[in-house]
Amino acid sequence: MVRQRGWILGAVLALSCAAATAARANDACSPLMEWNQFALDATVTAGQGALPQIRSLAIVHASIHDAVNAITGQYATYLAQNAAPAGASIDAAIVAAANYALTHLFASQAPALNAKRAASLAACGVSESDGGIGVGEAAADKVFTLRSHDGAAQAMFPYTAPGAGLPGVWVPVGPAPVVAPGWGKVIPWVLESGSQFRPDAPPALTSGRYTRDFNEVKMLGALTGSARTWEQTQIAIFWDASPSAIWNSVARGVVSARHLDVSSAARAFALMYIAGADASIACFDAKYTYNFWRPITAIQRADEDGNDGTVPDLTWQPLITTHQHPEYPSGHSTNSSAMASMLTLLFGDDPGVPIVATSPRNPTFPRNWATFSEGIDEVIDARVYIGFHFRTSDETGARIGRKVARFVFNHTLRD
Numbered sequence: 001m002v003r004q005r006g007w008i009l010g011a012v013l014a015l016s017c018a019a020a021t022a023a024r025a026n027d028a029c030s031p032l033m034e035w036n037q038f039a040l041d042a043t044v045t046a047g048q049g050a051l052p053q054i055r056s057l058a059i060v061h062a063s064i065h066d067a068v069n070a071i072t073g074q075y076a077t078y079l080a081q082n083a084a085p086a087g088a089s090i091d092a093a094i095v096a097a098a099n100y101a102l103t104h105l106f107a108s109q110a111p112a113l114n115a116k117r118a119a120s121l122a123a124c125g126v127s128e129s130d131g132g133i134g135v136g137e138a139a140a141d142k143v144f145t146l147r148s149h150d151g152a153a154q155a156m157f158p159y160t161a162p163g164a165g166l167p168g169v170w171v172p173v174g175p176a177p178v179v180a181p182g183w184g185k186v187i188p189w190v191l192e193s194g195s196q197f198r199p200d201a202p203p204a205l206t207s208g209r210y211t212r213d214f215n216e217v218k219m220l221g222a223l224t225g226s227a228r229t230w231e232q233t234q235i236a237i238f239w240d241a242s243p244s245a246i247w248n249s250v251a252r253g254v255v256s257a258r259h260l261d262v263s264s265a266a267r268a269f270a271l272m273y274i275a276g277a278d279a280s281i282a283c284f285d286a287k288y289t290y291n292f293w294r295p296i297t298a299i300q301r302a303d304e305d306g307n308d309g310t311v312p313d314l315t316w317q318p319l320i321t322t323h324q325h326p327e328y329p330s331g332h333s334t335n336s337s338a339m340a341s342m343l344t345l346l347f348g349d350d351p352g353v354p355i356v357a358t359s360p361r362n363p364t365f366p367r368n369w370a371t372f373s374e375g376i377d378e379v380i381d382a383r384v385y386i387g388f389h390f391r392t393s394d395e396t397g398a399r400i401g402r403k404v405a406r407f408v409f410n411h412t413l414r415d
Contacts, residue, residue, distance in 0.1 A: 029124040031120050050332075067140070072262075085134070091124040096132065096140070151185055164291075167306070170291045191408075194282055214302070217391070247340065250357045251269060258353060272343060274412065274413075319385070330380075336401065345406070346409075
């Protein structure tokens with residue numbers, strides 16, 4: 001009887017704790033949602049590109065997850081944490097972890113971020129003496145210190161692809177610097193290596209698949225004279241935003257609508273961004289392994305590819321200026337698929353709540369999907385509409401993203 005009473009009391013306390021943290025995830029004191037937005041804003045202010053942006057957001061959200069779960073113990077932490085002191089506030093831990101990570105990532109923004117820290121703590125009624133402060137700062141320090149040695153700082157350097165100038169081999173277009181030729185060597189968060197899910201080579205230039213892909217992007221992805229509809233053009237512009245900007249809007253909506261407790265919400269953001277970060281590494285490992293040419297080069301130089309089914313157009317340009325890294329596989333499709341696939345693993349493909357995506361590149365054109373898979377399908381199309389990628393590259397990227405998400409889900413932040 002005593003054991004039964006103890007079990008009942010424990011269950012009641014657990015339910016009370018869950019109810020309290022669920023309320024904190026959505027009420028006026030909502031530091032997780034608040035600092036999620038602050039983190040995204042900080043990466044934009046810093047002018048980060050897609051790859052460093054995903055990495056920064058993974059650092060922030062892994063720090064928050066570890067701080068929260070060092071107190072709640074609901075999920076395994078990414079890195080081992082010390083026991084939290086009795087009475088440590090989860091709210092204080094979130095604010096301290098996020099602020100520590102962001103001020104170390106973006107030192108020039110520290111004054112503004114510290115002001116936000118003070119306002120967040122005041123709104124939640126906690127002080128700098130709260131035990132959660134130390135928990136959050138310790139968690140963030142461990143994550144930040146580990147990732148400071150991941151090789152990302154050494155991933156940017158001048159690069160010329162072996163065989164540059166030969167048919168099928170990527171060459172930069174325009175004067176912008178080559179993007180992240182060393183990113184495939186960045187130490188992954190969870191993957192065993194950047195090459196773990198390296199795909200097969202892109203289609204041969206004389207293959208039927210290449211011919212199909214070539215003529216599709218030539219027809220739909222052109223700046224002028226394209227067969228795109230108005231809606232397809234808007235979709236292309238929508239997806240010209242970074243994966244983080246788009247999928248963060250989706251995750252925020254689903255997390256809020258599902259009324260998750262704070263531990264589960266922190267885990268959802270952390271898993272999504274860790275999957276995205278590792279997908280970036282896997283994608284760029286493949287990009288600079290195969291060094292496949294972009295549609296702009298392929299179409300202008302089609303008389304060199306040995307394929308009678310491809311006709312050159314020396315004046316062809318994509319809808320928007322092509323990025324300065326190899327074509328295969330598509331980075332946006334890989335990252336978007338990893339993030340969407342992680343959300344699917346967490347909530348099901350149909351999460352039972354509205355899925356609404358917004359984009360800073362096309363803010364008056366929100367996307368509404370019934371499933372996360374619809375978002376993946378749309379980005380595959382969008383990268384053809386914009387003239388950046390052949391369809392096979394998009395489909396391959398989506399497969400890599402799904403594999404990365406599944407591996408991350410099965411190997412970290414487990415319950």
